[in-house]
Amino acid sequence: MTAFNTGISDLAAASETAFTRALAETARAVEGKLDWLLPDVPGNRLRSAMRYAALGGGKRLRPFLAVQSAALFDVAPGKALRVGAAIECLHCYSLVHDDLPAMDDDDLRRGRPTVHRAFDEATAILAGDGLQALAFEVVADVQTHDDPAIRSTLVLELAKAAGETGMVGGQMLDLLAEEKPFANYAEVAAMQGKKTGALIRFSCEAGAILGGADRSALAKYGETIGLAFQIADDVLDVESDAAELGKATQKDKGKGKATFVDLLGLDGAKREAARLTDNAVGVLAGYGERAELLRDAARYIISRRS
Amino acid sequence: MTAFNTGISDLAAASETAFTRALAETARAVEGKLDWLLPDVPGNRLRSAMRYAALGGGKRLRPFLAVQSAALFDVAPGKALRVGAAIECLHCYSLVHDDLPAMDDDDLRRGRPTVHRAFDEATAILAGDGLQALAFEVVADVQTHDDPAIRSTLVLELAKAAGETGMVGGQMLDLLAEEKPFANYAEVAAMQGKKTGALIRFSCEAGAILGGADRSALAKYGETIGLAFQIADDVLDVESDAAELGKATQKDKGKGKATFVDLLGLDGAKREAARLTDNAVGVLAGYGERAELLRDAARYIISRRS
Numbered sequence: 001m002t003a004f005n006t007g008i009s010d011l012a013a014a015s016e017t018a019f020t021r022a023l024a025e026t027a028r029a030v031e032g033k034l035d036w037l038l039p040d041v042p043g044n045r046l047r048s049a050m051r052y053a054a055l056g057g058g059k060r061l062r063p064f065l066a067v068q069s070a071a072l073f074d075v076a077p078g079k080a081l082r083v084g085a086a087i088e089c090l091h092c093y094s095l096v097h098d099d100l101p102a103m104d105d106d107d108l109r110r111g112r113p114t115v116h117r118a119f120d121e122a123t124a125i126l127a128g129d130g131l132q133a134l135a136f137e138v139v140a141d142v143q144t145h146d147d148p149a150i151r152s153t154l155v156l157e158l159a160k161a162a163g164e165t166g167m168v169g170g171q172m173l174d175l176l177a178e179e180k181p182f183a184n185y186a187e188v189a190a191m192q193g194k195k196t197g198a199l200i201r202f203s204c205e206a207g208a209i210l211g212g213a214d215r216s217a218l219a220k221y222g223e224t225i226g227l228a229f230q231i232a233d234d235v236l237d238v239e240s241d242a243a244e245l246g247k248a249t250q251k252d253k254g255k256g257k258a259t260f261v262d263l264l265g266l267d268g269a270k271r272e273a274a275r276l277t278d279n280a281v282g283v284l285a286g287y288g289e290r291a292e293l294l295r296d297a298a299r300y301i302i303s304r305r306s
Numbered sequence: 307m308t309a310f311n312t313g314i315s316d317l318a319a320a321s322e323t324a325f326t327r328a329l330a331e332t333a334r335a336v337e338g339k340l341d342w343l344l345p346d347v348p349g350n351r352l353r354s355a356m357r358y359a360a361l362g363g364g365k366r367l368r369p370f371l372a373v374q375s376a377a378l379f380d381v382a383p384g385k386a387l388r389v390g391a392a393i394e395c396l397h398c399y400s401l402v403h404d405d406l407p408a409m410d411d412d413d414l415r416r417g418r419p420t421v422h423r424a425f426d427e428a429t430a431i432l433a434g435d436g437l438q439a440l441a442f443e444v445v446a447d448v449q450t451h452d453d454p455a456i457r458s459t460l461v462l463e464l465a466k467a468a469g470e471t472g473m474v475g476g477q478m479l480d481l482l483a484e485e486k487p488f489a490n491y492a493e494v495a496a497m498q499g500k501k502t503g504a505l506i507r508f509s510c511e512a513g514a515i516l517g518g519a520d521r522s523a524l525a526k527y528g529e530t531i532g533l534a535f536q537i538a539d540d541v542l543d544v545e546s547d548a549a550e551l552g553k554a555t556q557k558d559k560g561k562g563k564a565t566f567v568d569l570l571g572l573d574g575a576k577r578e579a580a581r582l583t584d585n586a587v588g589v590l591a592g593y594g595e596r597a598e599l600l601r602d603a604a605r606y607i608i609s610r611r612s
Contacts, residue, residue, distance in 0.1 A: 046470060046478040097435060102427035121408035125431065126478050129403060129438065133469030136442045140461035148455035155446035155461050163439030164352060172352040172432050 073211025170195025379517025476501025
């Protein structure tokens with residue numbers, strides 16, 4: 001079984017350098033793509049806020065998953081990078097809106113003031129709205145793929161992952177849990193499966209869509225690591241401090257929400273995350289050596305410190 | 307020249323019944339389509355808020371424009387109706403977000419409490435976000451058109467109309483005008499061209515896109531009536547009371563923003579709207595009799611009372 005949070009397993013350690021390098025390389029490429037999609041326009045408040053929200057941070061794990069899953073099918077990296085940048089636009093917009101005073105009311109994100117703190121609430125709402133529209137604009141553009149059927153499928157699946165059946169629906173469930181805490185593991189898992197799981201799953205499926213290939217294994221992999229990611233987040237939330245994480249910790253506890261750690265215990269949560277990681281690694285068996293960086297990504301998700 | 311706001315011209319009066327009937331028919335069809343896309347799920351707060359925002363009101367002028375422009379190219383009405391419903395999802399989301407306390411802070415919309423008043427701010431933000439995603443999901447679906455190239459083009463153009471280059475960008479300019487009022491007609495026109503014009507223009511172009519036809523005349527028509535629509539709105543704002551309009555009036559004046567009426571005078575604004583309407587009617591000459599309902603729509607825009 002994969003180790004959790006203590007020096008990672010030997011296998012993971014052996015490929016850690018290649019993985020870390022690849023992750024950092026994708027992050028740089030995504031940053032460059034977003035900077036190119038949203039060039040600085042001095043004096044333009046909306047553009048400045050969109051850049052502030054989208055640039056300068058994050059592990060860019062979702063684009064990494066898109067790029068690596070696309071590599072399984074020999075898709076040109078530039079195409080996957082555009083989809084990855086679109087996914088980041090959606091992810092970043094959701095962070096901006098989730099941080100708003102009417103939602104989670106956060107002042108700190110990635111160690112910097114949140115968008116509504118650095119600008120103002122109206123600008124933050126609009127920057128989020130604009131980033132969501134940009135995500136679909138980027139995916140629908142012919143530069144993403146010359147086959148319009150593939151572009152349409154990407155838009156359709158991205159919209160499902162973003163909307164009521166995905167991210168937005170999950171955030172609503174999460175907010176409602178402040179009044180009526182989750183009763184069991186299945187309820188938290190269902191909420192997280194929408195709130196963060198749907199977009200992680202799409203990131204993994206995107207490569208297969210771009211490659212015109214069967215998506216089922218990558219969908220399963222994505223679903224599984226998405227859940228492991230959230231369990232690991234709850235563990236990190238308990239074990240880390242704000243300085244290390246770059247955002248406030250243990251906020252859920254303060255709001256009376258039940259987390260994975262509450263429901264499974266700290267050790268139980270770690271065991272469950274490790275079990276899911278092993279499953280995710282196994283699901284990719286059919287792709288052989290080529291999927292090694294994706295397997296590393298699954299292991300990384302429960303070994304990361306932030 | 308087209309008359310303004312006083313019993314409409316003879317030509318318009320002659321076809322008023324056919325136009326009014328067609329407009330009401332499209333409104334009913336759009337309502338049905340939105341109800342079908344967002345079926346009621348008792349106890350689901352997000353769904354309830356999305357239904358509250360999208361159903362039960364509005365002239366549905368944008369879908370009417372899409373359906374009528376599609377009819378020029380013998381596109382099946384059901385396809386245009388899906389695009390029209392998607393446009394309404396986007397339009398309604400923008401109203402929900404614009405009404406928020408951090409934005410225009412409105413309590414009343416279409417004679418009912420705004421979404422954040424009827425629900426709460428967090429739910430309103432999420433309902434808007436979900437409606438935006440739904441718009442793209444609907445357009446990208448194969449039911450909208452069996453040619454994926456057409457679906458992709460629709461998504462691309464809709465995203466541009468919705469985002470920073472369109473609606474969202476215009477709303478930002480409008481908010482900034484509270485601090486630095488518009489200096490002249492061109493500045494207000496530029497703001498409105500983005501805030502409301504871009505989506506009206508897309509509504510008109512959508513028919514040509516669905517029909518695989520040249521879009522230039524419909525784009526020009528859409529741009530022109532979009533501007534006329536906004537000038538007429540400013541005139542209505544001065545001449546109507548809240549009961550008739552279903553929302554607060556003369557809010558812009560209270561915020562120190564310069565409106566079209568401020569910059570052109572009441573008579574000047576009416577003359578400009580009438581001039582634009584005549585232009586829009588003329589642009590459609592090449593489509594002959596088939597475009598009569600679109601010409602009526604242009605005349606209606608400056609003769610409406612709400």
